[in-house]
Amino acid sequence: MAENRNENKNHKFHKSTFEKTTEDRRQKVLEVAIVEFAAKGYSATSINDIARNARISIGSMYSYFASKEDLFLTIVNNAYYVMENILNDVAVNCTDVFDCAAKMLSASRKFALEYPQLNQIYLDITTQALAQMSVRLSDKLENITPHLLSGIIRQAKTDGIVSRDIDEQVAAFVIDNIFMIYQFSFSSDYYKERMKIYLGEEKVNDIDQVEESILKFICAALGKR
């Protein structure tokens, strides 16, 4: 019960023993787990393999995490934390909705390129096989971008720089659909191949131009004035 309250409040999915071990050991466990989960997916990854590759005993592993799911959720939680920081950074530093869209688009690509494995894990969470985990993440999942984006569009309506008859919730949803798949297009081979089919080899190599075209699309959609 106490454990449960702790989980809901602070999103800690590890046991307190994990905090008491050395920083090196914590890093090693998380690094190995990220590599395994990203490459094989949650289901095909075994906590025993992670323990072996991190060179710790399975007993220690279970003293840190109650289950494979808890280890996985610890990583997902860290990934959301990284994303949240990037997004907050964008929010603080952008001048208006168009500048914000430009910065978010480029941040999506950079986040995918800098943390390909976290992105592969993120993609895995969206699948139906892992649906039961969404419940344990419910107040964390996708809770930053919706409010950030729709708030910025609402403000832009008030300021008269976008069309007043835009539904800011739908617009935020649609714009994030564009960003999300764009981000995946640098994360998984499937989406990489799909982007190449859409844009052609040449355009894929001129990504600044692609981002400019995507932004023109979004600006026009918002009725930029």
Add this chain to the structure above:
Amino acid sequence: MAENRNENKNHKFHKSTFEKTTEDRRQKVLEVAIVEFAAKGYSATSINDIARNARISIGSMYSYFASKEDLFLTIVNNAYYVMENILNDVAVNCTDVFDCAAKMLSASRKFALEYPQLNQIYLDITTQALAQMSVRLSDKLENITPHLLSGIIRQAKTDGIVSRDIDEQVAAFVIDNIFMIYQFSFSSDYYKERMKIYLGEEKVNDIDQVEESILKFICAALGKR
């Protein structure tokens, strides 16, 4: 070698024995496999469980499919066939790019609602853990929508009904990103929850209005004249 040529040309991933069994038996095997793969994902599904639930021997199963992967690809192949038919239907029956976008958007939702399990499997294929399968599907994957959409936008540019400085490849990519996640928003619990966070409970229940707003967004983006 002969088997391989057959696979590449006709996208048949089953053995010929599977064609010689009764229609009932074929249906049963595929139905059970779709349910299992959709709920558990590819990795966590065992071909033994599928055989047991379909009430056939594992020996028969391997006389139909060389591997779990081949059984999975048979289903994926059927799913692409269903999608292809829906898209061709849209392409034949639409009057212009805006009508086409409206019909594709609504077809995405209907396809997801009518075949939730095929959509869950589709989502699974996009993950990095199943990347090795993309190779065997390469000339099938995502090869309909890109040409359909960019062709229709190019035509609309020629006809002067959309802005002439639109990059039709980027526009097609972006519009399909919108459609794809919209489709997933009726397929997996994760995406359903995400759409609810974006749009709110009330709007989610008025889906005609949501689709109208998405279309307004796309029409404005294309510079509808």
